[in-house]
Amino acid sequence: MDLSYLRPLFAGDGPWASVYLDATSDERSPGPGIDARWQTLAGHLTSQGADPGTVAAIGEAIRGHPRRPGRHGLAIFASGGRVVLAEPLDTPPAAGLAVWAPLPHAMPLVAQREMATARADRSRDESERAVAEENTRAAVADQNTRAALARFGAGPHAGGLAEVVVSLRDGRVEQVLLVDDPSSTDRLWIGPGDPRLIASEPGALSAAGVRPVEVRADAALLRAVVGTGAGLLLIGPDDLDLPHGIGAILHDDDPPDPA
Template sequence: MRLSFLEPLYTESGPFASVYLDTSRDVDQPDRAIALRWRRLRDALTRQGADRALLGVLEDAVGADADVPGTHGQAIFAAHGSLVLDGELPAPPARDSARYSTLPDAMPLVSQHVPEIPYLAVAVHYAGLPTAGTHGWVRVEAESGTWPVSAVTPGERLYRRVAVAGWHHSAVRLGQELDAWARRTHADTVVVAGDAWAGNVLVRRLPHALRDKVVRVGGTTATDTRRALLEPQLGSVFRGRMAAHDRDLANIFIGRRALGGPVAEGLAAVVAALQRGQVSALLLNGPPAPAPRLWTGPLPTQLALTEEELLSCGVRAPREETADEALLRALVGTAAELVVVPEDEDELRLVGGIGALLRYADAGTPARRAPHA
């Protein structure tokens, strides 16, 4: 998973206000509900030391996603009286929260981007009667997206309406168009729903490489254009899966670990590699267990397990932060990726729940690893 969407957070220095808020619109008087939620969070930020200018910026952003229907949430970050990042959440946060801290509390936002699977959704409708012969129309909607965030930030959408008499011929051209679109967006999967006959005609005329990525689903194809096309079916297709790109990185890690290649495993070894800008991808089974907090300096690569280590490196006044915050800043600052491994991946059980693919091995020594139990 690439973390470039977090870059705006780390071009600013702290302290940051990080707000996670349920802004769902499927309740009675949603504006009133959101205002009450925000009032509690504003009071919490005030107690933590946030000033009026910062609170005003946040208040302007809260609920600004009123055009997004259904259940969802907001992740809002501000610093020094300016809005830094306003992200839509495809699901409400587990609980509303507000923190005023040196580093942004970005892991809950990242968690709602996982597993970040690029896809195409295709809904095929046949407007006609079975006895109508070549009369009637085939209507096609297609949309690109990245699951799950595209639920509330839908991608480009395509519409086609073709006479049934010309559907077989038009399906060839449409298949080529979908293939080019899938290549451009690096789609892992093509999810197809709708009329069985018209859908079969389209699928059979897709180029072979794209046909192999097709998953057929049932259920209704009627959706709000402000939500993802085929949103109800996407969860059943993608939940528990990894994006193909992340799967490739995980397989590389498994292979390197078996051969003693350049990987790190365990929090201490991973932190040491991040200090050197050596990590190309961080792998997590879950939150780092050995040390819930790390010590940090002003630079992304200034993180350590102890305050003494940073002081010995010349860092003045190190600060203790949550491991999540320190690790994310280091990953974004060194252009490293993040791979979150599903719980049922027994082949990728990591020491301490954390490991890393390294850009290079230390000269003359094997990659640093924690011993397996």
């Protein structure tokens, strides 16, 4: 999975506004229009403490984003009064989402891009060739998943949140295997700047003279994956029995020491 497009989101410190918006502009569609949907989300950001400049920058980006026919969405990430990334979504979010947090909430974008890749050609062309290409792509993805699961079981690996965090901090992760769970309440702690400043307990960072900041676990993990150059594979909950739905394939044979 290519995550290079996320690098600008982790190049500096936050806080960050992350917005997932139904950008459908068809006037025949029921419910509020795009401006009304944005105003609701803008209110959510403001109530969470977002600064007016950042909220205004997102509003300008939404108004300036090219309209297109059909149902679709938009993911926008902004900080310090500037929009850093605006990505169209093939499918609008089931519900609008606006988050103000120390890290960007990018996992929903990653998950949707992964799903969209498998069905992109078919959505544009229902020909037999497009269907065949989609089936081939799905088969390749399935083979890659099976290969990764086999490597996880046969070689050096980390299982569970604490072990994976230590391995990411030590730069020993080749690929993270993650069950995407938007409802997860898992939390981790990070430090500024270096993506390897990640811990499952705040004391691990405090002992190193780093002020720990509590964040969503998936946000911290994504920052560490992008920053260390590790790979990421989203798997199904039944693919592998993993504590907290996470494991990692490691570069070496040294087992991690949980912290």
